[in-house]
Amino acid sequence: MEKIYGIIKKEGIHHIITNGKHYLLTEYDENDVLICMYVIAIDNNDLKSIVELNENFSNNKFKSVFFEKEKGIMYHIYVRNLLTLSRLKKIISITEETKVEFKVSIELLSILLQKNEIKLLKILINHLLFSNSFVLSLLYYYKYKKSLANLKLKNMISKEKEKVDLNQLYNSDYYTLLDYACEKGYETIIKYLVKQGADINKENILGETPLFFACRSQNVNVVKGILENGTNINKENILGETPLFIACEIKSEGIAEYLIDYGAEINKEDNDGETPLFVACEYGNLNESLVKMLVEHGADVNKENEYGRIPLFSAIEYGHENIVQCFIENGADIEKEDEDGYTPLYIACENGKDAIVKQLVEQGASINKANNKNHQTPLIISCIKGYENIVKYLIDHGADVNKENGKKESPLFLSHQLKRESITKLLIEKGAKM
Template sequence: MERLKTLDISLSEKLDRITNPNLLSSTQSKLLIRPKMETYSSPDWTKLWITRIKKNSRQSKFSRTADHFGLAQANNTILNKEGVSSLQQASYYGKVKIMKRLIREGADVNHEDWSGNTALLYAIQSNQPESVRILMQVKELAVSQKFGDRHETALIKAIKLGHTEIVKELCKRPEAILKQDIDGRTPLFHAVLKGNCEIVQTLLDIGGSEEDLIDYKGHNAIELAINIGEIGTVRTLLSYHNLEITQAIGQSLLILACYINDIEIVKSLLARKMPTHCVCNESQKTPIFIAYSLGFTEIVYQLLEVANAEILDHKSLEDDSILLMATRRNDQILVSKLLKKGANANIQAPFNITPLLVASEMGHDTIIKLLLQYEADLDFQDVQGESALMLAVANKHKNAIKVLLEYKPLTCIVNSRNKRAVDLTTNLDIKMMIEEYMFNTPEKQSPEFNIEVKRLVRQHSKRPSTVSNESIFKLLKSSAKYEYI
């Protein structure tokens, strides 16, 4: 019974009795005699100590274990061959009462085990915010100390482990914030890469700047974060208006945001008045070209609001432009917006291909009309001598032919094979359409018209089926004053 009563004595009372043996009874003295530490310096003793702490979750049991092994008496007692102290073990397991007593008795908070770890690192490793809070109350605590080959501070280690509460506690000491690791990366740099928006916001609130986002090698944390997919922290940084973003970084971010279809980043950059005339060095593509080539229409319209003619007419490394691309896709809305913003309707791709030639070949009659309204060259020919009308006729696009004929194209021009538009089809409806146009057009006043009439008459006399009788009749009737025979 006496032994049970003795074990029930509180920790503080036991510690007082250890320091003053006169208060102890003979039985209690026998029970509380602490064996010398060297007899328990083996790994088995450490294992026994840790096992008992883990199994005895209640404070009373832990107090008995701690008191039995003399933790309160030996402030910097080396517990095992790794050089771990009592305070470090208590910090790791979050035993606040023992920590307070050890610190009060003069324990060294900066004691390092044989691996160079302190009590603060033990608390961070096991995510014990209360242990960190107790240690931070000690003025002598070296919060800015660097550890390991990477020269990382306790704050950087807490950030990399994602312990938000501990980070907030460490940030209360300004000297812990500005320290860099061996690569020149600050706590803010690591927080951005880690993707913890709450930690990033905390560091920004206490004075993070753009310089904190660049390491010794010139790597930018924002670009690295986008590349590894940590977009949330990038949004947090851009939404923080006190953080200055240089033009070079901003333009790189704009290109990256267009590649990953992040409209929020684009809006944030545009709100900062970031120029949009930047190009991707590898492909010479502008942000708006990149976004449209990937089908990100929302970003395209957002960039279009601030774009100018120079941006819209910029060609990629393949000599392609956004207007040519929109024409190929038959994107009538975008073509209309581009032309209204000042895009060049006659911009050329390789082989002298213009948007009008593309639209005519593909039969996009609405886009043909839009381009012609903005002064597209109706009779422009590509390297093979093909005009818009020739391409529309060759591909049998009747609606496109009708639209082109409304704008009075030349029918006498020939391609590299010495063929005119009317010679490129055997479709009688299309032939009649062109011949009727030739009858009604002012082109009949030119010398070429007389040649055309002669050709049609000769062709009709040899092969009547290839020319409509009505068209011949109209030509003969309207051209009586010309000597066509």
């Protein structure tokens, strides 16, 4: 760009526009040449050239220039790393003193936001989002002490305010500018966008407001800032989840506790009948203190989802021994059956969770209870899965080695059929019959 800049500066913008691209510029991209002409005109405060460039640009006289006009010249200057603070101030000076205007596009604001260009954003929002005519009209009324009725002022603002819609979606229907700033944790930009009228209750197509994205930032201060501006803390997305679900999903105890203290419904159900406590128990990266905090704040440990399961089932599936103990100590029903008749002990056996099997049996879980789907007992599923240690433990604690499933298949028959030799031998030793 440096060489292009030098050639244009020497030959003159008007000369190049009038006579076509200079022979020294033929090897360069047409878009870069156009942007360089704008930059030189801005640097030299060359209003005549800027007007000439604008006229030619808007009238499509630059036939070989292919970038999108709707993004505005300032956007294309920025993406070429040419929109410095001093250059932006010159643009502002030009727009304030003349009728020349530079478009502030949603694409420009979006990329500045993504790049965390706080200084450039502030200048743009402060100086370039109102038309000159609107500002001059207000100055006129002020200068001549003319009274301005509220209704007239509102009408003027409605007609003359050329503000880029800060609530407009910036890349797709999933994000607004404020959503993006919240998710990235850009506190300064968030304050600025809200101050300039960004809607903190604006929903995307998933039904999520900026508070959902603030929770995903894992920054409590961002969440506080959005809440203090009056957003709905129990707003649901299309899945029936509230921001508290998001905090539990990302395992953020700090954000979850802040939301609860601020009024979030701790036992709110999503579309599957699950509460934030279910979500906190899922996945491998469990935050034990988060789960315990939820329980301490009144989360219902026996709340059923639409499949008849309680949070204890999730804790067992993912092997969270300490959470299983926490639930048991807080009254979780260890004999709870889901819609298929599976009990917590059956789930522990099916998933090979030795330690949890012991926890449940020690608390009095029924060892011989069969499910109502295929009438298998915890011992049968343990034999099928090949978990010898669990099989031995169950037998030692009273499991019926001859209890059959719905197909009249015994534990010994199944272990023999599946070639579980050591388990077959163990069952025979304990008196099992084929």
